[in-house]
Amino acid sequence: MTQVRVGVFGLLGSGNLGNDGSLEAVLGYLRTEHPDAPVDALCGGPDVVTARYGIPATRLHWNRGEYRTASRAGALATKGLGKLVDVARTAAWVRRHDVVIVPGMGVLEATLPLRPWGFPYSLFLLCASGRLFGTKVALVSVGAAEIRVRPTRVLVRWAARLAAYRSYRDAQSRDAMRAMGVNTARDAVYPDLAFALPAPAATPNEGTVCVGVMDFHGGNDDRARAEEIHRRYLDGTTRFVRRLVEDGRRVRLLTGDDCDVTVVEAIIDAVDSPLVTAAETASLADLMKETASADTVVATRYHNLICALKSGTPTLALTYAAKSDALMERMGLGAYCHPAREVDADRLIEQFRDLEKHSAELRQTLAERNRAAAQHLTHQFNALTDALFPATGRTHAPRGNR
Template identity: 80%
Template sequence: MTTSLRVGVFGLLGSGNLGNDGSLEAVLGYLRAEHPDAVVDALCGGPESVTARFGIPATRMHWNRAEYRTASRAGAVAAKGAGKIVDAFRTAAWVRRHDVVIVPGMGVLEATLPLRPWGFPYALFLLCASGRLLRTRVALVGVGAAPIRNRPTRALVRWSARLAAYRSYRDTQSRDAMRAMGVDTARDEVYPDLAFALPTPPPVEPAGIVCVGVMDFHGSNDDRARSEEIYRRYLDATIRFVRTLAEEGRPVRLLTGDRCDEAVVAAILDAVDSPLVTAAQPASLADLMKEMAAADSVVAVRYHNLICALKTGTPVLALSYAAKSDALMERMGLGAYVHPAREADADRLLEQFRALEKHSAELRRILAERNETAAQQLAVQFAELTATLFTTGDLTRARNRARQESP
């Protein structure tokens, strides 16, 4: 008979997005340090990857393995419809086995990238509704949120947040967005992104390298009509930027943040024929941080690429695709070094990059101070989680469950 608390983690984890997996890594680090007896498993997008990397049991989030593929044939459409019904029962059964479920970071309450309401928003709603019905605490920890125009998506996100037992956000504007959508945020707190709790690689003497983090960027959910135009403008500006640096004799290291970004790397390498331009294949945020710690400076699009640069104290210029990136850069003291990804302009990008490098020493000092503050704030976040989620009531429930399960 065991009285260990059962903790579930939920999200698009193990699916190739390094930022999502970094958030999971941070929460697992907290659980192993503060609650080593907790039994942890996951309901996620890539269960095999999560188990292999993090050593915890994992279950596939969706019954339909083709959930995120476009369905055109009648059979595929029918399978998706059936999957929605099956997932309701599968999610409830999984939630029922836990005392606490944590959604670790990620932009789960936003639609800043293309998103369909019946995909992840529906899955999150099933989780939070099951938690409320089955009296399992669901905690949205350090999540991102943003205004959502699509009504079905907005409704699912709003109800998910309302049904959660605990909410905290990675920036003030996320909390403001949820308040504007009708969620009572009076008790919700704001803390730095969970990735700031990850270990930082030891400092390395910069060797003149410029890291360029790329993204398969086609705009947001509201930009579908001009997605190819946005992508082409971003890609052309990035190619011109990389080519100019290479012509000046600067080594450039291309970095990704998701599997889908590899096509962008290939396009840049094909367009810029120079031995100075190389590409890394990072498998984690730790890999990204090692690359960035050795760089003079970074230019990046993805939110967690920016965090990795900031956390290593490397000056970074943000090609921003959402307000969350603007807020992050402002909070870390680099608000002047933001460039709009949708309106990317190589000449202006180079101008801002020169300014960034000119003030490198000052920016490194600022980042050292801001990183120390972020670490202190996350320590408060984890202490609050312990006080809120891991209560005497949870222990009593675990004991009662153990008695019921014993022969």
């Protein structure tokens, strides 16, 4: 029996804790079920991935300035050259593997600003190379949303079509890919991979509220109103935090990406109270510890919500996309959603007080839903073994929400 060579792919190690949490969940599965399989990564932050997870990693893009805005002729030419070089680099990396896993993440959506020649192009190169060289590419518990911008839509649709295995983190994602012309008849829906991570014991610190913030400027279709949306979000969230402080509550500000730090700093400066502090978090485990020690959580970024829900803490979501509403509904907290584009501090305080009023019963609901999510993800990993590791696969038929 030969070893199955496994690659993991994505914007990993780049400062987004949700992406890295999905990678951690997949690595846990591989190390438990396939410990002899050599694993390496093609990713955004190779040095971070190697240092944190102990696997070899290669930089996703040849051009180190890929995600910096280019205006000068030289920078534009370098970007164009990088796109051509990445065709060969990606193909060569894929060819060295039997299996490539894209762990979670919203790789098939554009709910945040996204250019077609950025990650959608990279994902297309991956899946096309996999089809060319017979490498199985698996999109595992990924997020998707229907995309209107034609170049992005085309790249994402073809990437999904060329993948050997697809599963989604919610039914809306599967429906979106079907609406964009992908045959999803054999695709499964499972919870987000972060629900496979261990959760810390709940240790509520009476009076503490975790508020997860985001450098939010709307989605891909909101570019013309991006600054207005950001200003309204920041103003509303700041007013809400100030109201909590006026009630004598301690507030811990959480982030989920490096870019969120500017929002934390703006809120701390505006409220100017020792009751408001910023949590230092380097992983989803750190975020879960913070949320587990709070009475309640109010959060925007998707994986901040997951961490709060996974830790069993009553949570109110500032939602910016259907994925957040779907997550809250699935976990039994669908009534506690508030639009991130239209943050109304007065209404948010009303919802927050109602959330705290029902805290005990919501904690019980979350405990039950978390057990079900963990069991469902066990089915997902069994299905992955059967689909990607046939020589070492199990004899059972994989189960799941087909």
